[in-house]
Amino acid sequence: MASxxxxxxxxxxxxxxxxxxxxxxxxxxxxLGNPSWTVGCSVDVRIHDYKEGTPEEKTFYIELWDVGGxxxxxxxxxxxxxxxYNSVNGIILVHDLTNKKSSQNLYRWSLEALNxxxxxxxxxxxxxxxxxxxxxxxxxxxxLIGTKFDQIPESKRSEVLTRTAFxxxxxxAEEINLDCTNPRYLAAGTSNAVKLSRFFDKVIEKxxxxxxxxxxxxxxxxxxxxxxxxxxxxxCRKPSSLF
Ligand SMILES: Nc1nc2c(ncn2[C@@H]2O[C@H](COP(=O)(O)OP(=O)(O)OP(=O)(O)O)[C@@H](O)[C@H]2O)c(=O)[nH]1
Ligand SMILES: [Mg+2]
Numbered sequence: 718m719a720s721x722x723x724x725x726x727x728x729x730x731x732x733x734x735x736x737x738x739x740x741x742x743x744x745x746x747x748x749l750g751n752p753s754w755t756v757g758c759s760v761d762v763r764i765h766d767y768k769e770g771t772p773e774e775k776t777f778y779i780e781l782w783d784v785g786g787x788x789x790x791x792x793x794x795x796x797x798x799x800x801x802y803n804s805v806n807g808i809i810l811v812h813d814l815t816n817k818k819s820s821q822n823l824y825r826w827s828l829e830a831l832n833x834x835x836x837x838x839x840x841x842x843x844x845x846x847x848x849x850x851x852x853x854x855x856x857x858x859x860x861l862i863g864t865k866f867d868q869i870p871e872s873k874r875s876e877v878l879t880r881t882a883f884x885x886x887x888x889x890a891e892e893i894n895l896d897c898t899n900p901r902y903l904a905a906g907t908s909n910a911v912k913l914s915r916f917f918d919k920v921i922e923k924x925x926x927x928x929x930x931x932x933x934x935x936x937x938x939x940x941x942x943x944x945x946x947x948x949x950x951x952x953c954r955k956p957s958s959l960f
Contacts, residue, residue, distance in 0.1 A: 723762075723778035724917075724924050725804060729826040730811035731819040732786035735864035738897035739811060740783045743913075748898050755785035758801045765917045777921050781809075795829065802830050807858045807920035812884075814863040814877050814894060820884055823861070827888065831855060858923060859890035860916040867896035891916060 741749035895902035
């Protein structure tokens with residue numbers, strides 16, 4: 718096992734959205750029977766064939782870092798989570814399709830992980846402003862996953878899908894909507910499986926096959942530029958306008 722190259726992918730989102738259920742499905746190909754709250758972070762591994770079916774095909778380990786979504790009131794939680802954000806190669810943002818707030822909070826989760834959340838309070842919840850430009854310049858590939866699709870009534874599905882399409886545009890990320898309690902949503906050959914594979918290929922590509930593979934350093938440089946050189950150019954709008 719130790720001989721394979723690996724990448725680190727964070728799995729982020731509010732508590733209860735289904736991150737652990739998703740990771741279990743991705744790594745064990747099984748439904749997680751009775752999940753309990755994740756305390757701190759748990760890591761599972763998925764084996765991925767990069768550029769499958771081509772001459773460049775190669776097997777990698779994808780480490781999925783499932784970070785407990787509990788925000789709580791303690792400001793120390795944020796600095797505790799910061800330990801998990803080193804050397805990140807990709808981020809899966811998870812939201813619960815039945816819970817709009819969990820979608821809005823993804824802006825804060827991503828900014829926290831990408832080191833651009835300058836909130837002095839130390840907690841994720843602050844105002845709803847975000848800077849779309851930051852995602853345009855983001856060097857870390859993102860994937861948006863909406864869970865609990867099974868709990869959306871048929872009559873509400875198109876409305877929900879329109880909302881998630883806006884979200885995926887904001888993050889410049891592909892989106893997958895699924896039911897983590899049903900493995901068929903990620904079955905081989907489905908469009909979801911193709912999107913997932915494309916995302917992992919992209920993460921590996923950036924980490925191993927681009928000239929500067931250091932996401933942490935890039936993240937810092939962009940942050941510096943945003944704050945020092947272009948503070949007036951950033952356009953902000955409230956995500957609430959989407960909902
Ligand atoms: N019906 C349905 N239930 C789901 C789905 N995904 C997750 N759940 C349920 O939602 C609850 C929370 O799931 P978890 O996977 O523990 O959520 P989490 O994001 O890991 O939560 P924290 O560890 O607290 O951050 C569990 O009861 C899951 O069985 C889904 O797609 N459909
Ligand atoms: Mg969990």
